[in-house]
Amino acid sequence: MIIVCSGITYIQIQEIGEIYCTFAQNTKKEIFLMAPFYIEQEKFLLSVDCIILGFKKGKLYLLISKRKFEPLKNQDTLMGGFLRSDENLEDTVSRVLYEYTGIKDVYMEQVGTYGSIHRDEGERVISVAYYALINLELFDEELCKKHNARWEELDKVGKLIFDHNQMLEDTIEILRRKAATQPLGFNLLPEKFTLPQLQSLYEAIYQTTLDKRNFRKRILEMDILEKQGDKDKSTSKRGAFYYKFNKEKYDQLLQKGYYFSL
Amino acid sequence: MIIVCSGITYIQIQEIGEIYCTFAQNTKKEIFLMAPFYIEQEKFLLSVDCIILGFKKGKLYLLISKRKFEPLKNQDTLMGGFLRSDENLEDTVSRVLYEYTGIKDVYMEQVGTYGSIHRDEGERVISVAYYALINLELFDEELCKKHNARWEELDKVGKLIFDHNQMLEDTIEILRRKAATQPLGFNLLPEKFTLPQLQSLYEAIYQTTLDKRNFRKRILEMDILEKQGDKDKSTSKRGAFYYKFNKEKYDQLLQKGYYFSL
DNA sequence: GCAAAAGTGTTAGGTGTACACCCATGA
DNA sequence: TCATGGGTGTACACCTAACACTTTTGC
Numbered sequence: 001m002i003i004v005c006s007g008i009t010y011i012q013i014q015e016i017g018e019i020y021c022t023f024a025q026n027t028k029k030e031i032f033l034m035a036p037f038y039i040e041q042e043k044f045l046l047s048v049d050c051i052i053l054g055f056k057k058g059k060l061y062l063l064i065s066k067r068k069f070e071p072l073k074n075q076d077t078l079m080g081g082f083l084r085s086d087e088n089l090e091d092t093v094s095r096v097l098y099e100y101t102g103i104k105d106v107y108m109e110q111v112g113t114y115g116s117i118h119r120d121e122g123e124r125v126i127s128v129a130y131y132a133l134i135n136l137e138l139f140d141e142e143l144c145k146k147h148n149a150r151w152e153e154l155d156k157v158g159k160l161i162f163d164h165n166q167m168l169e170d171t172i173e174i175l176r177r178k179a180a181t182q183p184l185g186f187n188l189l190p191e192k193f194t195l196p197q198l199q200s201l202y203e204a205i206y207q208t209t210l211d212k213r214n215f216r217k218r219i220l221e222m223d224i225l226e227k228q229g230d231k232d233k234s235t236s237k238r239g240a241f242y243y244k245f246n247k248e249k250y251d252q253l254l255q256k257g258y259y260f261s262l
Numbered sequence: 263m264i265i266v267c268s269g270i271t272y273i274q275i276q277e278i279g280e281i282y283c284t285f286a287q288n289t290k291k292e293i294f295l296m297a298p299f300y301i302e303q304e305k306f307l308l309s310v311d312c313i314i315l316g317f318k319k320g321k322l323y324l325l326i327s328k329r330k331f332e333p334l335k336n337q338d339t340l341m342g343g344f345l346r347s348d349e350n351l352e353d354t355v356s357r358v359l360y361e362y363t364g365i366k367d368v369y370m371e372q373v374g375t376y377g378s379i380h381r382d383e384g385e386r387v388i389s390v391a392y393y394a395l396i397n398l399e400l401f402d403e404e405l406c407k408k409h410n411a412r413w414e415e416l417d418k419v420g421k422l423i424f425d426h427n428q429m430l431e432d433t434i435e436i437l438r439r440k441a442a443t444q445p446l447g448f449n450l451l452p453e454k455f456t457l458p459q460l461q462s463l464y465e466a467i468y469q470t471t472l473d474k475r476n477f478r479k480r481i482l483e484m485d486i487l488e489k490q491g492d493k494d495k496s497t498s499k500r501g502a503f504y505y506k507f508n509k510e511k512y513d514q515l516l517q518k519g520y521y522f523s524l
Numbered sequence: 525g526c527a528a529a530a531g532t533g534t535t536a537g538g539t540g541t542a543c544a545c546c547c548a549t550g551a
Numbered sequence: 552t553c554a555t556g557g558g559t560g561t562a563c564a565c566c567t568a569a570c571a572c573t574t575t576t577g578c
Binding site for chain 2: 037038041042043044045046068069070082083084085086087088089110112113115116117122123124125126128177
């Protein structure tokens with residue numbers, strides 16, 4: 001009998017003895033053997049965990065859900081999913097993001113890979129963390145109920161499972177460093193936004209207050225915002241002008257070697 | 263007949279049909295079933311690739327070896343190894359580093375994880391890249407011959423296999439960003455080094471020339487270097503004073519909230 | 525008319541950068 | 552004594568950060 005088994009070559013179980021599986025790969029209906037060196041290596045479960053951030057009312061929010069299976073069922077967790085063999089890492093992230101937010105084409109960035117032996121209390125799992133920045137206007141609230149998920153204020157996030165708190169911490173550090181030199185904040189805002197909104201976003205990211213005049217001066221002289229004709233009157237009687245981020249202009253300036261910083 | 267197979271639950275091969283393997287884990291001679299959710303997930307080969315950097319004679323060098331197995335046998339490659347189930351990611355890196363350099367306790371940092379479906383032409387392998395900074399005085403030259411390895415000048419590195427050139431690029435970017443705010447350059451130098459040496463290291467990292475007076479002023483007023491009584495006379499008749507990096511002092515200052523930048 | 529948020533310029537102090545000459549020593 | 556790399560101080564330009572008042576408009 002021929003046993004074809006994708007994955008690890010053998011597992012040693014003393015009571016039963018050793019069982020060897022020859023690794024084979026099925027491509028276009030031909031079966032050929034793997035290069036010998038690969039065969040002898042162990043394989044691992046690989047997951048992605050997503051730090052999904054949104055921004056509203058001057059505050060950053062993290063999407064948290066209740067874990068659906070053991071171990072640690074019903075505890076707070078980041079959104080995650082297992083890598084599949086037909087997916088790039090980013091594909092898995094996109095799949096998870098779409099499942100939990102209903103949004104495609106989300107801005108995402110790798111945070112790092114967490115592989116401590118016992119990080120997952122159930123089984124050895126190596127996890128690649130990605131953070132994603134969400135425009136909450138596009139977010140599908142229905143999915144929250146479906147997945148038992150919620151938006152938690154960033155500085156009120158409690159204990160998450162495994163090393164998810166560490167992932168979150170690392171994300172914030174990367175986000176701060178990155179936001180200082182690249183205009184990634186725009187991913188957290190609607191297409192049209194006001195300068196007070198933008199300022200409060202940066203204040204949320206850096207946990208500080210900024211001087212209105214200095215902020216406006218700096219951001220406007222970068223010349224990557226387009227002032228719109230209409231105003232947002234929801235927060236004041238006078239109303240604040242809408243702006244749009246001009247990505248083309250930004251890319252042009254980058255190519256010319258401009259260096260942005262806030 | 264019971265088939266116990268660690269890894270993927272089934273592989274679909276049309277000519278043969280579907281074969282299912284139940285996942286089992288052997289711990290302390292007890293065999294118990296995994297949490298059901300994990301069972302259904304695929305497993306992957308996981309490797310680490312090491313970008314090993316050294317510094318001598320004013321230039322940065324990358325350790326490169328010839329790949330020992332197919333595919334792409336004998337082509338230039340970074341040092342790498344497969345993750346084992348009893349290792350954390352850093353353990354694997356340490357093992358690889360020790361194997362190729364003979365040094366333990368090396369400064370290392372994760373670069374990122376590379377998981378494109380076809381990045382490895384042999385088989386699906388997800389690779390976590392780490393860079394390591396080596397004090398070349400401790401390096402064991404014998405190991406070069408044994409592994410068919412060599413130190414290649416950083417800006418003369420040619421085509422490496424797979425996405426290793428990308429990993430190298432990403433490393434340099436991280437190194438530059440990091441070196442500007444943290445004293446990691448010291449890992450590339452002997453315990454005792456001179457200021458001209460230190461300056462030429464930073465010049466190598468940033469591919470630029472620095473003003474001697476400005477550099478010395480900045481680095482000395484950080485107050486993390488200890489001037490030694492003796493001099494290095496190998497590069498000039500007058501000789502340059504040796505300095506040592508004072509890590510304790512650096513950590514103290516960090517705790518007080520000091521922010522370093524070059 | 526008043527409350528509440530939007531919008532607007534100037535200045536002082538500090539930081540980064542450019543720059544040129546003397547020193548110590550071995551050959 | 553001279554060639555070679557090591558070591559030192561200052562002046563100016565620029566950028567950052569601090570600061571207060573006017574405008575608009577719905578109620």
